[in-house]
Amino acid sequence: MDNNNTTRLLNKDWTFTQIGGGQGTEDNEWLKTSTFPTTVHVELLHLKRIPDPFVGLHEWDVQWIGEAGWAFKTSFEATEWEFSGINIDLVFDGLDTFSVVSLNGHKILETENQFLTYRVSVKKQLTIGTNELVITFPSTFLKGKDLEKKDAQYHCWNGDPSRLHVRKAQYNYGWDWGPVLLTVGPWRPIYLHTYHTRISNLHISAQVDEDFETDLIVRFAPSSPSASGTAEVLLKDPSGSIVARQGNVRISPGVTQAFFHFEKGAVKLWYPIGYGEQPLYDVQVKVFNDQRQVLDNQVQKIGFRRVRVVEDKLVDQAGLTWLFEINNIRIFCGGSNWIPADSFVTTITPERYRAWLQLLKDGNQNMVRVWGGGIYENDIFYEICDELGILVWQDFMFSCGQYPAYDAFLANVKVEAEQNVKRLRHHPSIVILSGNNEDYQIAESLKLDLDYDDEESDFRGTNFPARHIYERVLPAIVKEHSDIYYHRGSPYSGHKKATTDPTYGDLHQWNVWHGSQESWHSWNILAGRFVSEFGMQAYPNIRTVDYWTGKKVSERYPQSRTVGNHNKAAGFERRLELYLIENFKHAFDMESYVYYTQIMQAETLAAAYRVWRRNWAGPGREYTAGALVWQINDCWPVTSWSIVDYFLRPKPAYFAIARELRPYTVGIMRKHRKDYANKRTLAHFTITSQLEIWGTNSTLEKKNAKLQVTSFDLEQPDWSDRWEMNVTLAPNASTELWKGELPGQPVRTRESEVPKSIVVSTRLLDEDDTIMGRCSNW
Structure with a gap:
């Protein structure tokens, strides 16, 4: 019988070696891999030939791996039956990154892109019987330095700038939340495909x-x-x-x-x-x-669905909406940004992917943004999102850089974009493809040649050549090969506006933590039409801290060298302490510091979701249509902006956000108003305190509820104020419920008068007194 179409995974009997010998292996010492696909760090760690780079300062003890050359090889049998096929191809779903592939001593392939699948006809080189497949990987880092020297050195945020010339996961070069671990190896499956004709x-x-x-x-x-x-x-x-x-x-x-x-x-x-x-x-x-x-x-x-990104005029504000409409329903997108869930992505199992994405669903989140400095995720990631109903914002893999656009680089990118659009386009969860992460922002920051009025010039001739990729190459490929909405970058305003314009497009709101380092109480004036990044750092679970300290007691304090190595953000000590000291009287022992940073993060992020959901105020008043926190996850044990740590241990912020993304919520804002007696005085005035209370309803039906408001004085326990009222929450919108003076707070006429410590707690109750939403304000 003819062999019409068969595939055979080549996942057995692989060995690897360091070319020329060195710290990893002796010269020509071939070590058996523990799994396949795999990468060098994973195998050396399994064999205990390197220390765990996630512990202590060992990240810096394994840097030589990224600057060495490596080879992987296997032998496999080919049968006469397989040769009955007209075509025999070797298919490489992912090789990280530069490599030369030989079959039975014949060079059959050279690669230069981690994100590509390579297919090679090998019937001429294959033999019936034993065949040897060898893949040689030169140093990606050194190849990148060669490309940089040949073309130009460009600017970037995070990592060595040579990364901009290399089509590899950019976070491997180090980020402000991740280590420098330049992976190398066959990171996705390799298989033999025998066929007469295939669907291509x-x-x-x-x-x-x-x-x-x-x-x-x-x-x-x-x-x-x-x-x-x-x-x-x-x-x-x-x-x-x-x-x-x-x-x-x-x-x-x-x-x-x-x-x-x-x-x-x-x-x-x-x-x-x-x-x-x-x-x-x-x-x-x-x-x-x-x-x-x-x-x-x-x-x-x-899946069958209708998706639109809607830019409509607003009733009473400048700019336009920027919102997702699914099956004629306008959706407030509350979710997270996603980075690769491990520095060594071959170790992420389907079960681990599911656990991460289930956390999103259980946390009432409906969108995840696959960030542009990582990878085009494995198929299982998108399959689970399809199944769970999680909307996916997918970046192309460009991040925080002034990327080149010379001919060879451009040709490489075109194949990468076409392959990945074709691979992902059928997933109903994917609702947007975005050209890059923050590359327009770096162009604005460096004052590169970026004239938003100019749509016609040859951008390749400017010092922002990648604009040609984002505005010519990628949109053409997306349009030809899919029905998915294309967005030039994130953030990107469009309409000839800078990326910082909050009234158009999406916004990365980093003036809390970065930028002007505003108080997190100012989220209401830091809103945008769609806030696709914002965040606050917090330490992970104390068990995670103990993991990276290696139980070394002498390093178990916030200012230790080891703890500092596990926070990659510039100036993190000053920034953490700035926000802590503004909000808490805190201790400095490790457990206390972990706790206070986590509570601060929880309060900060919950407040953002609370006030930005208030901005989803109904047709013509969708002032903010989405909020995606930076970030849901980590790629190693670290202190970062994540709301769940590397070991899938949620921080308190995860639960605080889940509360603010419930179908029904209630929010409180306290405002202090100072009125002068007349225009000619600074000494005579009154200060009053007011409350504003609102509710949100993400369902498509109006909801009758009871609003309960309780106020009490922390320093006068025998005083309290309680009242309730019936309210109706409008469908798919926020509803203003009550506005008035803060109970129990006297009018002040002098700054020396200390206001009372009044705490206000409010609850939304269903008809059977089930709590639908709750909020406290102090």
């Missing part, structure tokens, strides 16, 4: 109109232009039942297409968390030869 480009487009009528267009092309035969296209619902079928579709030399139209209700729509279910349909394409033998069979899961 399956493109499924599910287009849902405003009335929920749906067109499903399935396009595919055979790998061989001379292929003949037929195809069958099936659509199966979540139960496996066939919803639609087209059989005996004649394969054309170019692209073959099958078209389906569904009236409203014929297929179920996919919704994000909190707005409906997440039905996933299978699209199955089978290709037959003229003898009705199956040549290829591919299945992709899809």
Whole structure:
């Protein structure tokens, strides 16, 4: 019987060595890998040939790995049966990063991009019997330095600037939350693919109109232009039942297409968390030869949904909305930014991905942003997001840099973008593709050639050449190969405005912590139309601190060298203490310091979500349409802006944010008003304290509730004030509930009069007195 289409993973009997010998291995000493795919750090750590770089200062004891050359090899058998296929390819789903691949002594491939899949025809080099596959990896760091010397040195925030010339996960070069660990090796699967004809480009487009009528267009092309035969296209619902079928579709030399139209209700729509279910349909394409033998069979899961990014005028503010509308429903996006969940991504199991993403769902978050300094995530990440109803904002992999755009770099990027758009486009969870992270901001900061009025010039001739990538190359590829909305960068305002303009596009609000280091009580005046980054640092769980100190008691204090190495943010000591001293009287022992930073982070981030959800005030008043905290996770044990640490241990901020993202919430703001007796005095005035109370409702139905407000004086325990009122929360909006003077607080006429310590607690109760939301203010 002919071998029409088989794949075989080459994941056994791999060994590796340091080229020329050194600290890792002796010269020509080949060590067996413990797993595959893998990278050098993982294997040396498994063999105890290096210390754990996550402990103590050992990060700096393994820097030589990134500057050495390495090789991996395996032997495998090829059978006569496999040779019966017309085509035999070796497929490399990911090689990190520069490499030369040889099969039986013949060079078959050179690579220069971690984010690419490489496919090589090897029938001529393959033999029946034993075959040897060798992959040699020169130092990515040194190759990057060579490219930098050949072209130019550009500017960047974080890491060595040579990273800008290398298509590799940029965070490996070190970030303000991550170590310098330059990984190397075969980081994604390698397999042997034997076939006659394969489907080389399956493109499924599910287009849902405003009335929920749906067109499903399935396009595919055979790998061989001379292929003949037929195809069958099936659509199966979540139960496996066939919803639609087209059989005996004649394969054309170019692209073959099958078209389906569904009236409203014929297929179920996919919704994000909190707005409906997440039905996933299978699209199955089978290709037959003229003898009705199956040549290829591919299945992709899809969801039917209508996505728009809406920029509308506002009723009473300048600028435009910038919001996501899913199936005609305008969505407030509350979520997180995502970085790679490990410095060694091959160690992230599907179970670990699921645990992370389940934390998002359990925390009432409905969006995750895959940040542009990491990786295009593994398929399982997006599959889980599809299943759970988590919206995905996907960056292209450019971050915090003045990237080049010379010919070879541009050609490399084009293939990378096309491959990854094609790989990811069928996922219903992915609602936006963004060109970069903060590259427009670095251009503004450095005063590079960036004229937002100029859309026509040859940007490659400027000192901001990557603008050509973000405004010409990437949007063209996204438009040609997907239906996903493209955004030039994050942040990016559009409309000829700077990235700091809060009235257009998305905003990275770093004037708390970075920038002008505003008080976190000022979130209400630091809002934007969509705040895609903001944050506050906190220490992780004390057990995580003990992990990195290696239980070395002498290093177990906030100012120790080891603790300092596990916080990569510039000036973190001063900034942490600035925010702590403004808000707390605190101690400095390790447990206390951990606790106080965590409480500060929780209060800071909860306050942001609280006031920005207030800005989601209904049609024409969607002043803030989203808030994505920086960040949900860590790539190693560290003090950072994460709300869950490396070991999946949530910080208090995780729970505080979950409370503020419940379907129903209540918020309080306290304001102090100073009125002078007349325009000619500074001595005569009154100071009054006022409260503003609002509620939010993310459901699509109005909600009747009871508002309870309790005030008490911390220094006068026998005094309190309690009252309640019936309220109605508008659907999918915030509602102003009450405004008035702060109970128990006398009017002050002198600055020397110390205000009373009045704490106000408010609750929203359902008809059966179930607590729907709560908030305290002091």
